[in-house]
Amino acid sequence: xxxxxxxxxxxxxxxxxxxxxxxxxxxxxxxxxxxxxxxxxxxxxxxxxxxxxxxxxxxxxxxx
Amino acid sequence: xxxxxxxxxxxxxxxxxxxxxxxxxxxxxxxxxxxxxxxxxxxxxxxxxxxxxxxxxxxxxxxxxxxxxxxxxxxxxxxxxxxxxxxxxxxxxxxxxxxxxxxxxxxxxxxxxx
Numbered sequence: 001x002x003x004x005x006x007x008x009x010x011x012x013x014x015x016x017x018x019x020x021x022x023x024x025x026x027x028x029x030x031x032x033x034x035x036x037x038x039x040x041x042x043x044x045x046x047x048x049x050x051x052x053x054x055x056x057x058x059x060x061x062x063x064x
Numbered sequence: 065x066x067x068x069x070x071x072x073x074x075x076x077x078x079x080x081x082x083x084x085x086x087x088x089x090x091x092x093x094x095x096x097x098x099x100x101x102x103x104x105x106x107x108x109x110x111x112x113x114x115x116x117x118x119x120x121x122x123x124x125x126x127x128x129x130x131x132x133x134x135x136x137x138x139x140x141x142x143x144x145x146x147x148x149x150x151x152x153x154x155x156x157x158x159x160x161x162x163x164x165x166x167x168x169x170x171x172x173x174x175x176x177x178x
Contacts, residue, residue: 013091020086024094025103032104041175044096 008053017052024049028059037063067123069112070167072105076145081107099175102168116170123163126155 001016012019019027032039039062049055074081105113115123130151138147152160 011091012094013086018086018090019094020084020090021094021096022084022098022103023086025096025098025100026084026107028100029104029107039100041099041101041171043100045176048093048095050093 006052008051008056010052012049012051012055024055031059035059035063066120067115067127068120069114070105072108072111072113073145074107075109075111078144099171101175102171115167116174119166119170122166129154 006016010016012024028039031037039059043058043062047058049058104110132149134147134149137143150160152163155162
């Protein structure tokens with residue numbers, strides 16, 4: 001899958017990406033390694049993630 | 065003996081775990097109920113993880129408990145990782161459940177969940 005084909009409006013749990021909650025968290029851990037950051041454990045309490053943009057926003061907010 | 069770290073078997077597997085798959089037709093928003101630290105320990109290839117102090121304090125109340133390496137069992141099943149057997153019937157609850165749930169419980173509490 002070409003990352004360029006994935007828009008920020010793409011559903012995380014949809015026909016294309018099919019990400020579930022455990023896969024989502026595993027992806028975050030890999031992002032930590034890629035970006036050399038440590039995300040706070042309470043970052044996801046009481047939050048829901050629907051699209052790629054939701055994920056981008058929360059990660060960008062932590063590394064800025 | 066004070067135990068200060070958990071040891072992960074993942075670096076010994078020699079392969080990556082397969083991706084977690086959603087059931088067919090699954091959709092909708094994703095919520096993250098597990099603390100990231102627990103996920104780190106479940107997917108990373110790092111071998112040693114420091115034990116949170118509240119868990120270490122709990123362990124000190126009833127440990128050490130008998131532990132031995134099951135070398136003959138390892139040979140019988142062709143194990144690629146060392147297999148240890150630990151008797152947990154002498155702890156506070158008389159069950160392994162206290163030991164296996166104390167760690168995740170502490171990580172959940174540290175992540176703001178109650």
